Amino acid sequence: MLFDFDCETNEMNTNQKSKIMNKFSTIIGIFLVLFTVSCEGPEGPPGFDGLDGRDGVDGKDGIQGQVVEVDNVNFDYDADGNIFNALITFSDVTDFEVFESDAVLVYRFDGTVDLEDGSTADTWSQIPQSFFLPEGTIQYVMAHTFVDVELFIDGNFDLSALSTDFTDNQSFRIVFVPSEFAESSKMDTSKLSNVMSALGIEENQIHKIEGN
Incomplete structure (x- = not known):
C-alpha cells in the first residue's frame, strides 16, 4: 500500500507541474501579444518617390512635305493671249493634303x-525661269491654288513658232511645304537639293507621275 501511495503522490506532482507550465505558457503568450501591439506606433508618412528613369531615344522626325515629279508635260498654245499653258491638278499626282497656307x-x-567622277547628275531650275533667245525673251511662270498649279510660258515676241524643246515632254518637280515649316525655316529655295535636304526627303522618296 505504501508503494501505491508514493505513485499517486508522484502522479499528482506531475499533474500540478503540467498545469503550472500551461498557465506559464499562456501568460507568456498574452505578454508577447500585448508587447507586440504596444510596440506598433502610428503609420508614418509615405516615402519620397524614386528618381525618374532616363528618357528614351528620340524618334526620327516625320517628313515635313512632299516632292512630286511630273514627266511628259505638254503645253498648249493660246493664240489670243500669245501664251502657252499647262495645268497640273494636285489630286491627279499626289494624295498629300495641301492647304491654302502651304x-x-x-x-x-x-x-x-x-561630274568629275564620270557620273552624271540631273539639274533643276526654280520657276520662274527665263531664257534669252535670238527672237526675244521667254519666261516660265506659275500660279497655284491649294487644288492645282498652272504653268505658263510667256514671251515678248510671237510664240506660235516656239521650239518644242520648251513646250513638249517637259518635266517638273513640285514641292509641297506645310505652312508651319515654311514660316519657321530659312532654307534656300533657289536649289531643289537644298529644299529636299531641309525637308529630309531622299531621292528615292520622290513620287514620279506621267503627265498629259
Whole structure:
C-alpha cells in the first residue's frame, strides 16, 4: 500500500507541474501579444518617390512635305493671249493634303551635267525661269491654288513658232511645304537639293507621275 501511495503522490506532482507550465505558457503568450501591439506606433508618412528613369531615344522626325515629279508635260498654245499653258491638278499626282497656307514650289528639269567622277547628275531650275533667245525673251511662270498649279510660258515676241524643246515632254518637280515649316525655316529655295535636304526627303522618296 505504501508503494501505491508514493505513485499517486508522484502522479499528482506531475499533474500540478503540467498545469503550472500551461498557465506559464499562456501568460507568456498574452505578454508577447500585448508587447507586440504596444510596440506598433502610428503609420508614418509615405516615402519620397524614386528618381525618374532616363528618357528614351528620340524618334526620327516625320517628313515635313512632299516632292512630286511630273514627266511628259505638254503645253498648249493660246493664240489670243500669245501664251502657252499647262495645268497640273494636285489630286491627279499626289494624295498629300495641301492647304491654302502651304507653300508650293516648282522646278523645271534642265538636263544632265557631267561630274568629275564620270557620273552624271540631273539639274533643276526654280520657276520662274527665263531664257534669252535670238527672237526675244521667254519666261516660265506659275500660279497655284491649294487644288492645282498652272504653268505658263510667256514671251515678248510671237510664240506660235516656239521650239518644242520648251513646250513638249517637259518635266517638273513640285514641292509641297506645310505652312508651319515654311514660316519657321530659312532654307534656300533657289536649289531643289537644298529644299529636299531641309525637308529630309531622299531621292528615292520622290513620287514620279506621267503627265498629259
